[in-house]
Amino acid sequence: MFELREEHLVQLLDQNCFVKPSKGMVFFGLRGCLPIDLDDYSFSDKHLLQVANINYLNPRCTLGQWVPGKGFAVFPGSTVPSQTYVSKAKSRNGMGANQLLTGFYEDYRKGVHHAGSRSGHEAFRQVNKLPIRRTADDLDFDVHDRVEFMSPFDNLHSAWSMGVSDGYASAGCQVVVGYPKCKSRKNQPNTGAWKAFHGNAYALPQDSFSYFLLEGRDAQKVALNGTSSLTARLRYGSKGKLVTRLQEELRKKKFYEGRLDMDFGVRTLLAVLNFQATHFGLEASDGIVGPNTATALNLTLPTIKDHAPLEELVGEPSTPIFSELHNPLQ
Structure with missing residues (x-):
């Protein structure tokens, strides 16, 4: 629990x-x-x-x-x-x-x-x-x-x-x-x-x-991690500069021919799956870039230490999210 x-x-x-x-x-x-x-x-x-x-x-x-x-x-x-x-x-x-x-x-x-x-x-x-x-x-x-x-x-x-x-x-x-x-x-x-x-x-x-x-x-x-830092993971739907670095390393190894677009989409997913199957065997091809896959790709996964404040995820305070007629948060 x-x-x-x-x-x-x-x-x-x-x-x-x-x-x-x-x-x-x-x-x-x-x-x-x-x-x-x-x-x-x-x-x-x-x-x-x-x-x-x-x-x-x-x-x-x-x-x-x-x-x-x-x-x-x-x-x-x-x-x-x-x-x-x-x-x-x-x-x-x-x-x-x-x-x-x-x-x-x-x-x-x-x-x-x-x-x-x-x-x-x-x-x-x-x-x-x-x-x-x-x-x-x-x-x-x-x-x-x-x-x-x-x-x-x-x-x-x-x-x-x-x-x-x-x-x-x-x-x-x-x-x-x-x-x-x-x-x-x-x-x-x-x-x-x-x-x-x-x-x-x-x-x-x-x-x-x-x-x-x-x-x-x-x-x-994550819930049991306490204050320890977390290591980044990349999977379908991930976005950002780290995804571009992943795509660059996959391209160097002839597994990726798509654009360097900061988007872990289908081409990146298929490239990761093929890379994992080639280097580790089919039993390790989960499509998720964790420490083992990253090391084989010469990709450094950063640690996530300082998380964005929750307030940064919230829209303008004056903007109602729920209608006044039905508010499941009340």
Whole structure:
């Protein structure tokens, strides 16, 4: 068990060279991690969490909503597909189920998941191309599974789930425990954690939400780190001069032919995966630039000692983030 504080979310952004939000609400996911209090959806500057083993049968992840400077809320859910879909996809060379790589993703936009169907419901649609893994050899996902970059329509929606002991519905989408308001449920209200998650976001004038996804153990390490410095990491969605230096080193070694653009996008990801597979073997090709990969590339990862004050992430104090009619922070 560990206590995740708002300052730790800032540190996770810093450590991974993710762009810091300037205003509004941000979504985040922690894979393999659950809230201790599964029914507490309140906004606070801290929450208790615990690392959990992914089993593809039950929700074993945390989805979060964060308004910098005003706290964050956590919800049980899943960031991996359920075994029902993975099993069916296995016989189709992995087509039909996927697992999103960790990283920073922009533009989860208000919209309808499964529009036109009886299960269609208000959710958060993602239509951009994303880096995903597909498995064709077993019923879980690991570094041996192929990476594709495509538009899998991995939205963020209701899990159709009673709780963390129940099953859930996801072929690769990010899902929150609960049931949605939709025709197949005779338009009964949203339930469970999904009711709170949906209500918080849909009460805002904000239409698009950024989302960063990490492993639960990443958050645990930062939370338990104390005052020690953190070593930077680079992964999909990282931005900045350190990414350019990574691209330069990959180019020197003939693994990267793209632009030096400070953006860890698909070309940089594929270059890192190929470099790792060549130098360490496929079992080490996770697409994340940590100390071992950096050393092999002659790249120095800086330590993150002085974190930006939380106040720097907050917009103008006079600018209301939530409507006066519905403020989930009250």
